[in-house]
Amino acid sequence: MTNEISKSTFTIVPAVDIVETPHTYVVKLDIPGAQKEKISAAIENNILNVSAVVERFNDDQESDTVKEYKREFSLANDVDVSTVDAEYENGVLQITLKKKEQYLPKQININ
C-alpha cells in the first residue's frame, strides 16, 4: 500500500538542556520515539545541527503524521569540534562536546 501522499509533516523544536562542566558541554534533547538511523547531528561552521524524523503512529496507517525535530546551536569558541560524541537512549539524544585543550582549567603550582 502506498500512502505517502496522505502523510503530513510538522516541525517540532525539541526541548534542550545544556550543561557545562569544566571539561565538556553536554547537550540533551528530548526526541522520543526516534530510530537511531533517523537522527542526524552535524557540525558545520561552528553550528551544531540536530534533526530527526519520527512517525506518529505506524507506517501502515493512512492518516499518519510525521514529526520532524529540528534545532540549531551556535557553538562557543572553546568547543573542540573534532571529538563530538552522540548517544541516543530512552528517547533522549545526548551530545557531548569537549573543550579545546587551551581552554581547560589548569592548576598552576607555586615553586
Add this chain to the structure above:
Amino acid sequence: MSLIRRNPAHEMTKWGHEFPAFRGFESLRRDMNRMFDEFFRGDISVEESFFNRDWLPAVDIAENNNEYIIKAELPGLQKDDVKISIENNILTIRGERKNEQEKKETNYHRIERSYGMFERSFAVPGTVKTSEIDAQFKDGILTLTLPKAEETKPKMIDVKVK
C-alpha cells in the same frame, strides 16, 4: 507558590471533540480535589502540593476497528519509572523524571526539559477489555493498546439482493 493555570473548558473541547471517550479526566479530578480541600482545610494551595505535578507529558490517542492506542512521550524515563493503573474505568499513567546531574562545578546554560512527577488520567470507554490492555515502552514512548470487546467492533452484514 505560583497560581495554577486551569482551563477545564479548553481541555473538554480538546478531548471531547475528537475523542469523546478519552475526555481529559484531570480537570474533573482537580475540581473534586479543590472541593475537598476547600471543605476540609480551607486552603487552596494544598491542592497543588497534593498533586505535586511538575510536567504533563504529551499524549496521542488513536482508534481503529479493533483497539484504542495511547502513546505518551516520556523521554529519559525507563520502564520502571512508569506506573500504569486502571480503576473504575479510569486509566492513570504516573511517574517521575529525576534530574540526574546535580554536580558542583556545573553551569546550567539551558534547562528546558521538564523534571519531576507527572500524572495523566483518562476515562476509558466501557467497551474496552481492561484485562487485556498491553503496555510497551521503547525509546521514551509508552504505547498502550486497549482492545475493544468483540461485540462493539463494527460488523459487515451482507445483504442479499433478491
